[in-house]
Each structure stands twice: as C-alpha cells, then as structure tokens.
Amino acid sequence: MTIATLEAIPTSYTPRWLTPVLLLGIAYLIIPLVGTSYLFEAILLPFLALSLAGVGLNILTGYAGQVSLGSAAFLAVGAFAAYNFNLRIDGLPILGSIFLSGVVAAAIGIVFGLPSLRLRGFYLAVSTLAAQFFVQWALTKFSWFSNNSASGVIDAPPLSIAGVEFNSAVGRYLFSLTIVAVLTFLAYRLVLSQTGRNFIAVRDNETAARIIGVPVLKTKLIAFGVSSFVIGIAGVLWAFAYLRTVEPAGFNLDRSFQILFIIIIGGLASIRGAFFGAALLVVTPLILSRVGSFLLGDFFDSGVLDMSQRIVLGGLIILFLILEPDGLVSFWDRIRKRTTTRLLRQ
Amino acid sequence: MNSINRISGVHTATYLPVDIAAEQQNARVYGNEPHPAGKIALGLESVSLSFGGVVALENIDLSVRPGEIRAIIGPNGAGKSSLINVISGVYRPDRGHVRIGHDRFTNVPTQKLVHLGVARTFQNLALFKGLSVTDNVMSGRAHKARSTFLGQIFGIGRSPSEEVDAHDRAAKILKFLNLTDVGNRLAGTLPYGLQKRVELARALVAEPALLLLDEPMAGLAEPEKVEMTKFIRAANREYGTTIVLIEHDIGVVMELSHYIAVFDYGRKIADGTPEEVRADQKVIDAYLGVAAENIDGGGI
C-alpha cells in the first residue's frame, strides 16, 4: 500500500467558525424572543450549567484520561465559594465572585488531583471519591459556609452586571449563555494547544509521553486545575442561575455520575460532546415523564418516574458504550456527512 | 545555532548545511578506524538487571561513538529490549552506570531524557492514537515549550511562535519521511508500517543526538523495510544522529550498521564490525539452528 491511496480527512467546505456563530446568533437573538419561561427554567438553564460541567470534566477525563467520580464536589465548591465571596466581600461585582470561585475550585481540584501523580486508572478514579465525600461533609458540617443556615441551604444573590439586572428567566439564560460561551471558547483553545496535545499524550501512553519530554506531572495537575475551574463556575450557574436555592445534599454522588454520563453519551474528548450529552440528559426525563403518564396514567407517580429514569439512564449508558463508543457527536457527524453527500449528489 | 549541545563531541542535529556536511564527513571518517578517546555518545558500564531472579542483563559494557549506527542483535530473550529500557530510564539497573555524553547515571531520569539529546521508538507502537499524525510529531517538541497554558489559551507571549515553529518542524520531518499526505489522519487509524514511520518522525523531530530504535523493522513488509532502512541511514547521514537499533532482520542489520553487538542470555558475546561479527564462532553458535543462513545476509 502506498501513501497516495490513503485518503486524508476531507476538509469541510464550510469554515470552522460558521456553525458556532450561527448557533450563538440563534441563542442570543431568536430564543429570547420566542422562548417560554418553561423552556428557560426547565430546559435551557440546567442544560447550560450541565454542558459547562461536561466541558470541564471532559478536559480532565476525555482529554487527559484521568477519570474523576467527584465532579459534584467541584460544582459545590464553586457554588458555595461564589456565595461566600459575594456575601463577605463588599462591593465585589458578581463576575468577580464567579471568577474567584473558579480559582478556589481549581485550587481544591489540584489538591485532590495530587494522588494522580502516584495512582492510575481505577485507583485514581476511586481516590477522586474522597473529594466527593469530603467536600459534601465539610459544607454540611461547617455552617459558616452557608452563613449559618439550616442544613447548609444557600440562596442565590441577585444577578446584576454594571446595574443591568439578569434576574428574570430570560436574563439568567443570557447570563449563563454568555459565561458558557466564553469558557467553552477558551476550553476549545486549550485543547488545541500544546497543553491539549500533552493531555492526549498522557492519556494515550503515559510512559511514551514522559520519554519524549511531555511534563507529565504538570500536565495532570493543569488538567485537574482547569477542569475544576470550569466545573466550579458551572456550579455557580447551577446554583445562582438555575436553582436559585441549593444545599450540599444536591451535589451528591448521583450528580457526579450524571456529569460523567453526559460526557460518555455526548462523546469523550469532544467539547461539542458535552452539549450533546447534556441536552439528552436534560430532555430524557421530561420526555419520559410525559410518555409515562400518557401511557400508564396514575400508576406513573414520581416514585415510578424516578426509578424508570434510573433504568433508562443506565440502559442508555450501556447502549452507547456498546454501539456508539464515541458518543452522540460521532453519530451526529455520520448523519451530517451522509446527508451532505446525498445533497451534493442530487 | 539552535543545537542543544549538551553532549560534547556530539553534534545535535540541526538543519544547517554546514552541520550536515560535517556529519557526513564524520560518518565517513569512521569506517573501521578507532575513535579518539573520550568521544562517547553512549556508554554502559557493568550494567546488570534482573527481574525477580531472572537475569535480563549481566555485566554489560558497551560504548557507542558519536555518529555511529550500532546494532544490537540476539535471539529472543537475549536482553536487547531491556537494554534500551535501561538506557531510557524505564528500567532501573541493579548495578552499573549509563553514560550519556558527559553525564553518568545509575538511573537514567526518563523525564530529562529528551533534554539529554536522546529519543527512542518502541517495540510495540507507542503513538498517541487520539492525535493526528502531525500532532503526534508536534508532541515530539513538547519539551521545548516555554509558554504557559494560559499563554496558549489566549495566544499571547511565546505561544504563537512556538506553535508555528513546532508545526514547521513537524511538516519538514513529515516531508522527509514521505508522510505529508497522512498528516491529518488520526495516528491510530494508519496501517502498521506507517505508524512505525510516524514514531520515527516523532523521535527525529526532537533533533536527538542519540536515537534508540527498538525493532524498527518488526512487522514491516519487504518494500517498507527497504524504505525504513533508507530513512534510518538518511537520519544518520543528514542529521548526524547516533543510532542504536535493536533488530531481528540480520540482512538489514548487516547492511545498515557500522558496528554490531551480539547478545545472548543477557550477556554480550560479540561486538565488532559486521564482518567480524559474521565470522565470530560464538555468534554462529548462538544462532545455529535458528537463523544460521540469515547470518549470510539472507534475511528472513
């Protein structure tokens, strides 16, 4: 076989920036005009926060190959840190609180990432559970974090930037959208950089990476830090823009698994994948509850809904792992490629 | 000049024509002449290694001079791969020292290997499957990056120029190895022979003074072997890279190497020019019945 017979990846005819710009145009200009409050509150706000969390975890797990089962801990750190910065530092703008909360999450992420320097694979995955349980315990135990409220509940402060209020459903949507868009763009820049290549090198072959001079330890800690930063800010959006009232118990192990499922279903090592996965995870329970109560009527109460959600979610994970290991993203790309070739042929 | 020159007596590879000429001359000078003392690219001093009682290497001395192509041959289990793993710091020897240029180690620091001017390939491919061919080769320049990840995200500081530099060097090497057309493909999707070549590219882009090749011909078809031989020789001549290679294909070894060390059961049983080794009775005994005819340059 000679090289000439091997096809290179076909370069697409549309420029790379076109799709994101179109999507952002729709998200900023059209959706706020036509969206209902149900759409914002029940779908778009959780979707944005979870997508961002997925982007964060994908940096660590998808790109750098370090499996984390403790993402919810960093969501919680972000939410409670932002709450406290906002509460305790007078005159700090909300964006300042949010940024600092990301920094705090990053710092804690690096601390809990230290075992990755010695441990690999399952041993590391299990050790990330330490973050999950420790953070949840600390936030519940020390009421200082929640300004002495019962069982650690915190209420979101009003969202305003330079006097402009973002407290309506549309406002919180635009607020979230902007933060998610900016961080996603930066994450995209990161994974295409030398550091991004180092992530994948460490993931695919750690020994070879070390031998060719990739700074393995530093690369892992950067992955933990950046990932926790992004997840921390996703936590702020979850608490401040989506739920408005949160408690530590809401950031439990199930939440961590939910974010892991988002990147498995969406596609590991794909920034877009996080959005695909989050969309599916937000929409599935809604559809399930509609279909369930339509088919089964009263029998389909919240308990049954809860259990069938677990079963469907578990089934989806296994199905994707078996049939579409590269996630919805690769499924989408295949469909798009097929339709474009069909269109071109006509 | 942008060479590292951490190792005296070894010209780090550069693309400057002056160097190429000098190295070509160097290579020619060798022939069979003895070398000036002290000029050593790689030295092993009484290196021993065992795994839970099983001896992999026993009291190995080896000295490789700059610009040389040195082959290490021997039957399976002779300790050849262990040797490369000791040199690259993957294994820690029980006794003995490894000299790389001026530096002498009991345990070679893997993380600093590339800064010592050493690059290697792997017996079982160790490409980064999830990166494109170009990105794989660019990752061979990872050790040169001085920019921070923040600089890289925002495209400030040294990051843009480093990126351009790494990309250009990768492109040059890919062209040199006829890999330009597959630059955008994911490394894991290439046929085996091409993956081997990409590994060579990733090693070469670091501009190593010393290149360790662990069975570069294994699994290659005959035409691919011819090409690979050509590339290895070219790397040696054009970039002046000292090459230590482990190889089973005796034909290739005889054709390519300046010197050959023969290993058997963890010991070095012969060391010399292809002609000397070919005539060595111990070598013939070690290979007898296995590949006696291959010694005569047949190849398998």
Next chain:
Amino acid sequence: MLDFDWQFFLEVLIGGLLSGVMYSLVALGFVLVYKTSGVLNFAQGAMLLFAALTFVSLVEKGIPFALALAITFGVMVAIGIAIERVVLRPLTNRPPMTLFMATLGLSYILEGAAQLIWGTQVHGLDLGIDDIPFEVGGVLISQFDLFAASVAAVLVLLLSIFFRYTRIGLAFRAVADDQFAALAVGLRLPWIWATVWAVAGLVALVAGLLWGARLGVQFSLSLVVLKALPVLVLGGFDSIPGAIVGGLLIGATEKLAEVYIGEYFGGGIESWFAYVVALAFLLIRPSGIFGQKLVERV
C-alpha cells in the same frame, strides 16, 4: 494517658475489626470479578441491594426462609449470567475503564429495577440473630457482629477451597493469570466468566442479607460499595488476602478514629475517612498491601 481505658479501646477495636469483615465481604465480590475479567464491577452494590430486597420481599409474602433463599440465589445467578451475556460480552477487548462505566450504568438499572419491582419502602430483615452484646473477659462484643463475621469468614474459606481444589477453580486461576494462554489451551472463557458472575451474585446475596439485617433493606444498601472501594484501593483490586486485611484495617481505623478523634472534626467523618486512610497508605506504599509492583511494558 494514665487514665486510658484499655478495655474500652479493645471494645472499639474489636467492633471495628468485626465491621471490617463486613467490608471485606463486599470487597470480595469485586475481587472475584476483577481477577478473572479485569472489570471493576461498580454494580456489586446494586446486586447486593437487589438480592436483599428480593429476599426480604419474598419472606414478607410468606415464603419460607430457605425457599426464599434458594429463589433469590437462583435470581442472582441468572442476573450474573445475564450481565455477562448482554453487557460484558459485547464489550470484550474494550478498555477497562469502559467496562467500569458499563457497570456504573448497570448499577443504575439494577437499583431502578429492584425498587420498581419491590417498592422503595424500608424493610426490616431479621435473620434470627439478636444484636445483643455479650461479655468476653470484660469486653463487650456484639453477637450479631460476631455472627456476621463468622459467616463472612466461612464464605471466604469456602471460596478459597473452591478455587484452589476444583477444576473450575483451576480454570479460574488460569484465566486470572493469563487470559490469552487460558484461551489457547482451550478453556471456555465465556463459561468461566458466567460462573464467576454467578459467584459474584452469591457473594452479593450473603453480603446483602448481613448488611440488610444491620441497616434495614433500602436503597442506601447499594451504597455499601462505597465502603468497599477504599478497602480495594488499600488491598489491591486483584487480591483476596488484600480484601480481607484491607477490610480489617479500614474497619478498625475507621471506628477508632470515629471514637477518639471524630469529635475534633464535629463527627460524621466516616463518609470520607476510609478514603483518606487508603490514600495516605498508598502515598507511602503505592503498590498497596499485597499488590505486586508491575513492571511497565513499553
């Protein structure tokens, strides 16, 4: 220190060791599967919940103890084999982490199914052993803990004998050592894996009954996996002695810490303490208690 109450200390220590055996029991289910198929089976906890819930519901419906036990065992074996067939076989030759994530999905299915079938209310489970303390040399020991520890010990012993002296056991160990070699000499891997999953189902049943009797049979039962994971990190995912010693070590330190230093942290440290112990241990000794240091292959 003069006032140190040694008797109390001993009581806490023994209590800790006995509950450690319970951790070992759960960890054992993991080790069996991991050794033969390289899968870290997160669904072990869900299997445990499923077993306990099935058993207790059958008993509540008036089915005799022994028959309920037999039926539940049959169900667990069927589930084990089904898991191997439906989930793991299509994932053969995929990275270990993929298999782990599949078992994560599996645990969701099993938890959901168990509660969909049997309901979400808490069931009491009475094995006929009262949790009353008795005295040995001035030290109080819980009768139930002792019983549970004995059952666990017997199970470990039986499994050891099974795997050491039977044909299946021999095949099992061959697979654990080298899958390719085992395949090459004609061992039927799917059949062996099915057996292993069935045994994992049995271990889940026993652990489910013991834990269920102590905690009540409810959803949180599946969270005992979280107790077993630090044990595995400490003892190694592939070591049966490691699971036992790791369980004892974690059980003892956890109880001691809870009693003696817990108050300084405001209590409730058991949710994370075991993980910190395991991590601290691994930082000092990365290969775990019995784990062998693997030579990197490149």
